[in-house]
Amino acid sequence: MQKTLEIRVEVHRLPLSRASIVALRNLNRYDLVVCTSKNARKFFAVELKERRVQPAQRTTIIQVGPRRDLLKFPIDNMHILFPRSALAPYDIVRQLRARGAVVRVIPLYTTDSVPLSPPQKESLLRGEVARLAFKSPSGVHGLVGQLEKKEREVVFRIPAQCIGYTTARAAREAGFKKISIKSV
DSSP states (O other), X not given: OEEEEXXXXXXXXOOOOHHHHHHHHTGGGOSEEEEOSHHXXXXXXXXXXXXXXXXXXXXXXXXXXXXXXXXXXXXXXXXXXXXXXXXXXXXXXXXXXXXXXEEEEEEEEEEXXXXXXXXXXXXXXXXXXXXXXXXXXXXXXXXXXXXXXXXXXXXXXXXEEEESHHHHHHHHHXXXXXXXXXXX
């Protein structure tokens, strides 16, 4: 029996909008740059390097996870640049703005699920997988999208191990019954 099947996703860099390019060029106007994932931090660094942008000394760049930990910081009335996935939920952005922060979101990347191989799918449906591991909501949606209704009923009984609360919420909403959260 295979213990854990990791549901993979592919990460794709997005071209920046004109407004996002302007925001990067004016990086010194932001008090804080917030990355809530390794991918956001990586692609943000790539954009800065390619565009030859240097953060001002007063600009702080942080990585937080889970996202809600950001609300523990004194961010009221700050100007925040938020590089992130185009698919990330906006709940944290709304909460930051409700606290008076001026938030500029820069969508840097997106994710697509990697289809299961026929042997993986067969193993999954035969009950040979003890646990599914998800690293993003895209992985949850991508797996569920590959399954027919009867197949979903089988898969939803398999425990889902999720990195972070957002991924766990996606698994719960999809129909998984047993969900655990693993820290990043």
